[in-house]
Amino acid sequence: MDKNSRKKKTVNVAYKSMKDTTLLRIFVLPVIILLIVMNVFPLFWSLVLSFSDYTAKSNTEWGENPEMIGAENYSEILRDPKMWNRFITTAKFVLLSVGFQMVLGFGLALLLHQVKFFGKGFLTTLLILPMTMSPVIVGIMWKLFYNPNYGMFNMLLGLGKIDWTTDPTFNLFGVVIADVWMWTPFVMLLSIAGLSAVPQYLYEAAEIDRASWWYKFTRITMPMVYPLLLVALIFRTMEAFKIFDVVMGITGRGTTAPQLLSMYLYNVGFVTWKTSYGSALGYIMLIMIIAITSIFIKYLNRARQ
Amino acid sequence: MGEIVKKKKNIRRYFIILLIVIITFVYMVPLLYVITTSFKSWSDVQQVPPTLTFKPSIAAYIRIFTSRVVYTKDNKPTQEEIEQMKWYERIVYEETGERIVRVGDLPKRYMNSVIIAVASTVLTIILGTIAAYGFSRFKIRGKDDLLFFILSTRMLPPVVVIIPIFLMFRYINMTDSHITLILLYTAFNVSFAVWVLKGFIDEIPIEYEEAAMVDGYTRFQAFRKIVLPQAVTGIAATAVFVFIFAWNEYAFALVLSRRVSQTVPAWLPYQMGVLGYDWAAAAAGTLVFLIPAMIFTIILRNHLVRGITFGAIRK
Numbered sequence: 001m002d003k004n005s006r007k008k009k010t011v012n013v014a015y016k017s018m019k020d021t022t023l024l025r026i027f028v029l030p031v032i033i034l035l036i037v038m039n040v041f042p043l044f045w046s047l048v049l050s051f052s053d054y055t056a057k058s059n060t061e062w063g064e065n066p067e068m069i070g071a072e073n074y075s076e077i078l079r080d081p082k083m084w085n086r087f088i089t090t091a092k093f094v095l096l097s098v099g100f101q102m103v104l105g106f107g108l109a110l111l112l113h114q115v116k117f118f119g120k121g122f123l124t125t126l127l128i129l130p131m132t133m134s135p136v137i138v139g140i141m142w143k144l145f146y147n148p149n150y151g152m153f154n155m156l157l158g159l160g161k162i163d164w165t166t167d168p169t170f171n172l173f174g175v176v177i178a179d180v181w182m183w184t185p186f187v188m189l190l191s192i193a194g195l196s197a198v199p200q201y202l203y204e205a206a207e208i209d210r211a212s213w214w215y216k217f218t219r220i221t222m223p224m225v226y227p228l229l230l231v232a233l234i235f236r237t238m239e240a241f242k243i244f245d246v247v248m249g250i251t252g253r254g255t256t257a258p259q260l261l262s263m264y265l266y267n268v269g270f271v272t273w274k275t276s277y278g279s280a281l282g283y284i285m286l287i288m289i290i291a292i293t294s295i296f297i298k299y300l301n302r303a304r305q
Numbered sequence: 306m307g308e309i310v311k312k313k314k315n316i317r318r319y320f321i322i323l324l325i326v327i328i329t330f331v332y333m334v335p336l337l338y339v340i341t342t343s344f345k346s347w348s349d350v351q352q353v354p355p356t357l358t359f360k361p362s363i364a365a366y367i368r369i370f371t372s373r374v375v376y377t378k379d380n381k382p383t384q385e386e387i388e389q390m391k392w393y394e395r396i397v398y399e400e401t402g403e404r405i406v407r408v409g410d411l412p413k414r415y416m417n418s419v420i421i422a423v424a425s426t427v428l429t430i431i432l433g434t435i436a437a438y439g440f441s442r443f444k445i446r447g448k449d450d451l452l453f454f455i456l457s458t459r460m461l462p463p464v465v466v467i468i469p470i471f472l473m474f475r476y477i478n479m480t481d482s483h484i485t486l487i488l489l490y491t492a493f494n495v496s497f498a499v500w501v502l503k504g505f506i507d508e509i510p511i512e513y514e515e516a517a518m519v520d521g522y523t524r525f526q527a528f529r530k531i532v533l534p535q536a537v538t539g540i541a542a543t544a545v546f547v548f549i550f551a552w553n554e555y556a557f558a559l560v561l562s563r564r565v566s567q568t569v570p571a572w573l574p575y576q577m578g579v580l581g582y583d584w585a586a587a588a589a590g591t592l593v594f595l596i597p598a599m600i601f602t603i604i605l606r607n608h609l610v611r612g613i614t615f616g617a618i619r620k
Binding site for chain 1: 318321322324325326328329332333334335336338339342350351353354355432433435436438439440443445451454455458460461462463464465466467468469470471472473475488489491492493495496499524525549552553554555556559560569570573574577584587588591594595598599601602603605606609610613614617618
């Protein structure tokens with residue numbers, strides 16, 4: 001491109017820049033407005049509500065006209081002895097579920113990455129299917145599969161009449177199994193993407209040096225895949241922390257359901273209608289999610305350097 | 306020497322392939338269980354322990370789509386009436402002795418799911434594409450912050466905002482309307498769409514539009530005639546993703562839909578109590594709902610990584 005045409009273009013763009021700004025506004029503003037109305041505004045409203053004693057249901061002890069009661073909801077939540085149980089149950093769920101997903105997903109990816117064969121794409125697609133299913137419907141599927149009488153889960157594994165859906169000692173694991181089934185492919189997909197991005201010459205160089213399998217794995221594969229594994233970990237931890245749909249599908253929201261934070265939040269907000277209390281709980285959960293993810297993101301940034 | 310190493314490598318290879326095939330099969334067992342259950346007849350499905358071999362029947366699919374009443378003892382159909390029955394009526398009668406009275410609840414819920422998912426996908430893609438074009442091509446003050454803001458709204462757990470959103474829609478009397486869910490799903494998916502679509506549009510060389518604009522196209526014409534046709538694969542992939550998200554959503558549908566706009570995910574868990582031990586019908590309902598998402602996943606498989614990382618990883 002010679003100087004003349006470049007000059008001409010600059011003039012042209014300058015001439016049209018007025019129109020561009022208008023167009024830009026028309027293009028970008030709708031999204032921003034929609035997000036402010038549907039996300040930012042509710043978020044702030046929720047914050048205000050959490051400091052009041054509002055209930056969405058009329059004729060209750062909480063009263064029609066909400067009063068600002070300061071941080072009382074928050075202190076009530078933190079003082080509730082059952083609350084710690086819920087925190088611990090949620091943490092247990094996240095650790096178990098995400099832990100298994102990471103190990104199994106990465107293991108599967110390692111297997112799949114090693115070989116090429118006819119039908120590999122088909123098998124990978126089959127493995128991916130659970131990931132895009134509706135979580136609540138996956139829950140129902142597993143509820144059917146778990147049933148001690150008509151289901152097959154216990155039968156195939158040679159277990160007795162364990163009830164994975166209503167027995168409080170087992171149903172948390174019932175949910176874990178279903179969640180691991182659903183989301184292992186997610187970790188697998190990201191791991192495959194990470195593995196195939198490792199340059200082949202690194203392995204070839206290691207081969208010349210007669211490096212062991214373990215050496216290659218810890219010094220070449222892991223450092224290269226690590227950032228993507230962290231991304232998978234962040235996504236999965238966030239999602240597992242707020243798990244709701246799968247649990248509703250398997251156990252419902254009854255008293256025997258696992259005492260997870262999101263389940264409790266739903267019960268508080270829409271069954272007992274303690275709206276403000278629920279908003280406060282929502283905020284506590286939000287702060288926890290932000291805290292956990294920012295720790296992970298710190299590690300991620302360090303890994304990327 | 307080389308022969309042995311090669312042979313060893315081959316054995317290892319076949320072993321891994323076999324392992325993958327076995328794992329995939331084990332992985333599919335829950336799904337296979339639901340598929341087989343849905344094709345079991347009324348008597349087969351009640352076998353304890355469940356049988357592996359059975360005569361397939363589609364009665365469960367007819368049951369999940371219809372409402373039925375049991376024929377009472379003195380109200381049994383005559384031979385002539387049985388002969389005049391339509392094929393689906395006869396199948397149901399022969400299996401459970403029931404009479405179909407009307408179309409069931411599922412078709413309406415299914416239509417709701419389709420309407421809401423399609424409408425919100427169209428809206429999301431329109432808004433998302435133009436915003437993504439804006440972010441991709443124009444200098445915007447604080448662009449990175451704005452993009453991060455857009456992304457962060459998606460990371461927000463629905464449980465936190467679901468209470469005020471419910472109050473908001475209750476205030477304008479729209480707790481049970483298609484429009485409510487369409488708007489909500491659009492708002493929650495548009496951030497995803499902007500990020501992924503921006504990635505696709507970034508890949509289109511800006512020179513094409515500049516050349517077109519030098520030739521007298523307006524900016525909008527350049528967008529419509531140059532950028533859109535080239536971005537069409539990306540837009541389609543994003544649309545499929547957004548559709549799957551909207552199709553699968555549960556929490557908002559549970560709180561913000563009742564009779565009029567109830568979607569299948571909100572309806573089916575509740576229905577499990579009503580269906581009681583009609584396991585086959587429950588399995589059939591599950592599958593009927595899962596099939597569209599499965600088909601779309603198969604279509605989408607090459608774009609999945611890009612989608613699940615919000616366009617961060619391009620393969």
